[in-house]
Amino acid sequence: MSDYLGRNAHVSTVAAFGQQHTSVSMYSATTVVRAPESVVRGRWSAAVHGFVGEELLLNHRRSGRDLGMQLGVSRFYGHDAVLSSAHSDLQERLDGAIALPAHRRLRAGLTTTVAARRSGRGFSGKPAALDELATVLWHAQGVSGSLPVPTAQDGDAAVALRNAPSGGGLYPVRIAVLAQHVKGLAPGAYEYQPHSHTLLPLGATPAPVDLARQLFTADVELGKVAFALVYVYDLYANSQKYGDSGLVFALIEVGGISQNVHLARTALGMIGCDQGGYDKQTLEKTLGCDGTSRHVVHLTLLGHGEA
Ligand SMILES: Cc1cc2nc3c(=O)[nH]c(=O)nc-3n(C[C@H](O)[C@H](O)[C@H](O)COP(=O)(O)O)c2cc1C
Structure with a gap:
């Protein structure tokens, strides 16, 4: 032949x-x-x-002036909406949450880091340090600023701003961590909580997640990945304001967040690779997402390469 x-x-x-x-x-x-x-x-x-994508593009916006907003934006400048944005930290659960170490200040030059970022698939199995995980998460979504949104009832109201931009400051994308080899962290599934810079275990006791059941890949030895980051879109966090554009905004935001992930891990000397081939339903079950209002939309594998 x-x-x-x-x-x-x-x-x-x-x-x-x-x-x-x-x-x-x-x-x-x-x-x-x-x-x-x-x-x-x-x-x-x-x-x-x-294409589903073609249908979305054809239907989600009739013209540049129409964002597809079903409720109109004015309500989102009202006192109750502003207050819920300004107090989104209260949605985080602190009981049972694991405090992360402070992020490292990365000194690598931006141009060098942007140009050095390459997808890497040759994981060595070397564990990641907890502060490496914390540094990647903080650069992805950490809180680093504040936007005053005073109302008549609360002159000090402010929205906490994060390291990746988000339409309306609504932050509809959450990051779940599937830890495999992270020093000082039991293997299992966690959610990153940006306000408190903590990890919330998803489930009563962390249990190892079999990555091979969640992914379709022959290019990566999954057992050697230190941790995976899963990007989860919470539909109602932004679609009440943006209608169908909410999904489009969320996918744009995942791009910004994952780029921060890759730049931070490059500066840390770690390797990583995005994965389009995963089992959405199985992953959502693992993470406790209903697949209706909360969707897995992307996934990145991270760890150390061969020295
Ligand atoms: C949305 C998305 C999905 C991807 N899915 C995969 C994947 O399933 N498997 C894989 O090996 N690489 C995947 N990649 C990585 C690309 O193959 C890689 O970025 C591309 O070849 C360019 O190479 P570079 O990242 O090294 O510059 C994905 C990248 C993106 C942005």
């Missing part, structure tokens, strides 16, 4: 083209890679009539 392909290289090219541009399997509609029916959607696969 390889002899034949060696003599007829065009056959491989035609086969590869075919795989990318035609519907090759009756199962293609339900597999993760959607290239075939994306290209000839609807015509070849009865199960797929278009």
